[in-house]
Amino acid sequence: MFKMRFNAISESLRRNRIIIEEKGRRSKLFGTQVFNDEKMLQYLTKDALESVRGAIFSGSKIDRKIADQVAEAMKGWAIANGATHYTHWFQPLTGSTAEKHDAFFDLLPDGKGLEKFGGGQLVQQEPDASSFPSGGIRNTFEARGYTAWDPTSPAFVYGTTLCVPTIFVSYTGEALDNKAPLLRALHAVDEAATAVAKYFDKNVSKVNATLGWEQEYFLIDKALAYSRPDIILTGRTLVGHLAAKGQQLDDHYFGVIPNRVLSFMSDLEKECTKLGIPVKTRHNEVAPNQFELAPVFEEANLAVDHNLLLMDVMEKIADAHNFKVLFHEKPFAGINGSGKHNNWSLATDTGINLLSPGSTPMKNLQFLTFFVNTIKAVDHYEELLRSSIASASNDHRLGANEAPPAILSIFIGKQLGQVLDELEGVSQGKLSPEEKTELKLNVVGKIPEILLDNTDRNRTSPFAFTGNKFEMRGVGSKTNCAKPMTILNTIVAKQLKAFKKEVDVLIDKKNLKKDEAIFNVLREYIKTSKKIRFDGDGYSEDWEKEAKRRKLSNNKTTPEALQIMTGKDSIALFREMKVMSEIEVRARQEVELEAYILHIQIEGRVLNELMYNHVIPSSIQYQNKLITNVNGLKEIYGAIHKKLTEGQLNIIEQIAEHISEIKKKTDHMVEARKRANTLKDLNKKASAYCENVRPYFDEIRYHSDKLERLVDDSEWPLTKYRELLFIK
Numbered sequence: 001m002f003k004m005r006f007n008a009i010s011e012s013l014r015r016n017r018i019i020i021e022e023k024g025r026r027s028k029l030f031g032t033q034v035f036n037d038e039k040m041l042q043y044l045t046k047d048a049l050e051s052v053r054g055a056i057f058s059g060s061k062i063d064r065k066i067a068d069q070v071a072e073a074m075k076g077w078a079i080a081n082g083a084t085h086y087t088h089w090f091q092p093l094t095g096s097t098a099e100k101h102d103a104f105f106d107l108l109p110d111g112k113g114l115e116k117f118g119g120g121q122l123v124q125q126e127p128d129a130s131s132f133p134s135g136g137i138r139n140t141f142e143a144r145g146y147t148a149w150d151p152t153s154p155a156f157v158y159g160t161t162l163c164v165p166t167i168f169v170s171y172t173g174e175a176l177d178n179k180a181p182l183l184r185a186l187h188a189v190d191e192a193a194t195a196v197a198k199y200f201d202k203n204v205s206k207v208n209a210t211l212g213w214e215q216e217y218f219l220i221d222k223a224l225a226y227s228r229p230d231i232i233l234t235g236r237t238l239v240g241h242l243a244a245k246g247q248q249l250d251d252h253y254f255g256v257i258p259n260r261v262l263s264f265m266s267d268l269e270k271e272c273t274k275l276g277i278p279v280k281t282r283h284n285e286v287a288p289n290q291f292e293l294a295p296v297f298e299e300a301n302l303a304v305d306h307n308l309l310l311m312d313v314m315e316k317i318a319d320a321h322n323f324k325v326l327f328h329e330k331p332f333a334g335i336n337g338s339g340k341h342n343n344w345s346l347a348t349d350t351g352i353n354l355l356s357p358g359s360t361p362m363k364n365l366q367f368l369t370f371f372v373n374t375i376k377a378v379d380h381y382e383e384l385l386r387s388s389i390a391s392a393s394n395d396h397r398l399g400a401n402e403a404p405p406a407i408l409s410i411f412i413g414k415q416l417g418q419v420l421d422e423l424e425g426v427s428q429g430k431l432s433p434e435e436k437t438e439l440k441l442n443v444v445g446k447i448p449e450i451l452l453d454n455t456d457r458n459r460t461s462p463f464a465f466t467g468n469k470f471e472m473r474g475v476g477s478k479t480n481c482a483k484p485m486t487i488l489n490t491i492v493a494k495q496l497k498a499f500k501k502e503v504d505v506l507i508d509k510k511n512l513k514k515d516e517a518i519f520n521v522l523r524e525y526i527k528t529s530k531k532i533r534f535d536g537d538g539y540s541e542d543w544e545k546e547a548k549r550r551k552l553s554n555n556k557t558t559p560e561a562l563q564i565m566t567g568k569d570s571i572a573l574f575r576e577m578k579v580m581s582e583i584e585v586r587a588r589q590e591v592e593l594e595a596y597i598l599h600i601q602i603e604g605r606v607l608n609e610l611m612y613n614h615v616i617p618s619s620i621q622y623q624n625k626l627i628t629n630v631n632g633l634k635e636i637y638g639a640i641h642k643k644l645t646e647g648q649l650n651i652i653e654q655i656a657e658h659i660s661e662i663k664k665k666t667d668h669m670v671e672a673r674k675r676a677n678t679l680k681d682l683n684k685k686a687s688a689y690c691e692n693v694r695p696y697f698d699e700i701r702y703h704s705d706k707l708e709r710l711v712d713d714s715e716w717p718l719t720k721y722r723e724l725l726f727i728k
């Protein structure tokens with residue numbers, strides 16, 4: 001008898017809601033645990049404050065003396081807020097965050113204790129980094145890596161630890177993390193976008209990329225989650241028959257938030273608010289036990305840090321409320337998976353959203369400039385952008401029958417489409433006064449009104465323009481947003497740089513006025529980037545065929561999608577924009593391939609264990625019961641038993657067939673894994689895992705799920721979908 005499942009169910013049913021008290025306003029609570037501008041004003045000398053602000057605004061260096069001052073101030077503030085330790089908080093290529101805590105406490109030679117934290121410890125640290133993935137960088141160069149303070153993301157006290165956001169690089173300067181390339185990409189887009197924004201307003205001196213992520217997740221009772229080895233080891237259910245009821249009634253989406261979940265959310269939001277994460281929206285998502293949280297958007301680097309911190313806080317708070325939070329993109333078959341829409345825009349230091357039209361024709365031309373350049377950038381680099389969100393778990397969404405498709409396309413809506421169509425007709429070279437007036441009044445001038453009722457949002461589009469921002473929807477719920485944000489900002493930077501060059505040539509050499517030159521270049525971009533624009537149903541087969549005709553990439557699996565990273569064009573792009581060297585790009589591809597292989601390998605092993613140790617034994621146990629029953633009936637009824645045992649015999653046979661298929665396929669899967677493991681080339685190995693190992697998962701699952709339907713409920717060992725998804 002398997003007890004785990006039933007113990008878990010009774011435990012989950014005994015749970016009480018933990019009441020979370022909330023006193024006072026959230027706005028008062030906001031950022032109380034963050035060493036933000038307000039605290040700096042309080043704790044730093046004028047010189048130190050200016051130096052840190054300069055580093056934030058223009059990336060200027062902070063000298064050692066100032067760093068000492070900042071560290072001293074930070075220490076004082078952190079200790080006053082309950083901190084006993086400090087850590088450099090960084091983002092290794094594992095995708096999540098890492099930290100190693102050191103106590104402020106130190107000993108003086110005379111044996112007395114004191115609290116110490118100097119500029120040296122603030123600015124740089126050397127964690128023992130040998131166990132983080134580096135894609136060979138550390139083997140080839142230096143074995144050591146170090147973390148370095150990122151002053152653009154404020155330090156914060158989390159629990160009893162002062163966390164200092166840092167980048168993680170090798171001693172030879174190669175980035176070993178996700179933050180360093182992101183910061184470089186943000187610098188590139190700042191430079192390129194500022195130069196272009198100056199066409200419209202000379203006062204612009206900085207452009208920030210903005211990011212507002214929407215985090216989807218599942219919340220499962222802790223005891224139930226821990227009763228499933230697959231959830232604990234792989235983050236998803238590898239087997240499980242669908243519950244009779246799924247999401248078909250649409251009664252969960254935006255429905256009343258269950259009590260226990262609401263307590264969890266309040267607690268989480270309180271903690272986030274203190275940590276300066278501007279959480280705003282919470283609601284039920286489409287699938288049962290699926291939810292979403294969204295913040296107010298922020299500068300992209302800070303938003304990325306906040307998303308990573310949120311995921312960490314969520315796991316801890318969930319645990320306190322006896323939940324397990326699942327960030328996997330597809331924890332349950334047959335119902336919706338989870339994503340993390342990345343809403344992205346560009347904002348100037350003068351307070352203008354460059355993807356928002358304004359009140360004058362010139363402001364609208366500015367909008368069009370950034371709008372069309374983004375389209376052009378995504379058109380050229382669609383495959384690279386797709387690669388930035390590739391992972392074994394996200395393959396269950398992109399490319400499977402799930403939102404959105406693996407093909408990248410842009411939705412802009414009918415009205416904006418018409419505006420671009422009209423701009424395509426702009427004359428080459430100088431524009432006549434009539435044409436200028438016509439453009440101003442009837443094309444560019446009408447944009448704000450158009451956008452007001454541009455509400456027909458296409459939910460199937462992977463990259464949609466939603467009024468004043470683009471929304472990238474293929475990002476996985478588990479993915480570190482730094483990856484897609486690095487690529488998106490790099491390609492837009494590259495595009496804006498090219499645009500500026502072309503416009504300047506027309507102004508300087510062809511004597512065109514600024515707006516004429518801009519119209520001329522945009523016209524060409526509109527013409528040459530049409531293939532990426534698609535307003536129809538992104539899930540349809542027709543689109544797949546059409547996209548193929550348009551020569552858009554359609555990489556459904558991670559090993560395929562990652563290839564483009566090291567293509568000539570990509571490497572040249574990263575080098576030119578100073579975002580990554582060839583070594584850094586190759587290292588990342590290697591790390592991603594390796595992660596893919598390991599994920600599939602672990603899933604294969606867990607599946608093997610589930611079949612041999614859980615599914616097959618319990619099925620046999622039930623089969624034996626039936627056999628005993630048949631034998632008993634035979635004893636009692638003799639010759640006429642056949643009629644009485646027909647049903648039982650049929651079930652006995654069905655069980656036998658499924659067991660035999662499971663055994664055969666599981667053994668084949670193990671063989672395929674062994675063969676794949678002999679391959680030295682990482683690309684080939686990842687492909688072998690993808691093409692030869694992974695397909696067994698569904699085949700095995702099919703038979704296991706059939707057995708779940710046949711076997712006596714009281715004998716079934718694995719907690720069922722209806723329990724995981726409907727116990728709240």
Ligand code: ADP
Pocket residue numbers: 210211212213214294295296297298341343344345346353466468469471
């Ligand atoms: P939904 O996509 O669910 O309909 P909204 O369109 O209301 O939701 O916006 C979702 C997210 O978009 C929010 O997290 C918000 O902060 C973000 N957002 C809004 N404006 C911007 C912007 N200019 N830059 C980046 N993100 C933004």
Ligand code: MG
Pocket residue numbers: 214341471
């Ligand atoms: Mg959205």
